[in-house]
Amino acid sequence: MxxxxxxxxxxxxxxxxxxxxxxxxxxxGKLLDDMRETMIHADGVGLAAPQVGILRRIAVVQVxxxxxxxxxxxxxxxxxxxxxxxxxxxxxxxxxxxxRPYKVTVDYQDRHGKEMSVTAEDFIARAFCHEIDHLDGxxxxxxxxxxxxxxx
Numbered sequence: 001m002x003x004x005x006x007x008x009x010x011x012x013x014x015x016x017x018x019x020x021x022x023x024x025x026x027x028x029g030k031l032l033d034d035m036r037e038t039m040i041h042a043d044g045v046g047l048a049a050p051q052v053g054i055l056r057r058i059a060v061v062q063v064x065x066x067x068x069x070x071x072x073x074x075x076x077x078x079x080x081x082x083x084x085x086x087x088x089x090x091x092x093x094x095x096x097x098x099x100r101p102y103k104v105t106v107d108y109q110d111r112h113g114k115e116m117s118v119t120a121e122d123f124i125a126r127a128f129c130h131e132i133d134h135l136d137g138x139x140x141x142x143x144x145x146x147x148x149x150x151x152x
Contacts, residue, residue: 004053006047007051014051018136021057024111048134048141073106073107082100087137088140091141096141098140
């Protein structure tokens with residue numbers, strides 16, 4: 001495993017829509033391992049491939065003991081809403097409140113290409129939405145509630 005450089009705003013890489021993953025091989029496994037290590041080292045709870053310069057639909061999320069690798073994720077169902085603070089490893093020193101669904105169901109593939117589905121609530125649902133937004137070139141502050149962006 002290796003630490004990867006985190007791409008920061010205003011890089012155009014963060015604003016591009018990612019392509020689906022089609023090849024599930026050792027190279028993908030290494031990228032996933034590197035992304036997890038990079039996320040943990042940076043004290044994050046999620047990391048999307050464009051944040052390490054890879055324009056593919058890949059994200060990792062770790063909250064406490066819950067860890068998941070999302071490849072080609074699609075939010076297929078949402079319920080409720082929540083408003084809460086968000087920050088991003090690619091937008092250092094800033095945060096804002098963002099309105100997100102309280103509960104989400106995500107269809108995705110695992111590192112071997114197996115089709116999976118996961119449902120999450122509260123903070124993990126927020127993390128899923130945040131990382132999947134990255135795969136579409138959307139940054140959290142684009143969805144700022146009342147458009148207030150605060151400095152840390």
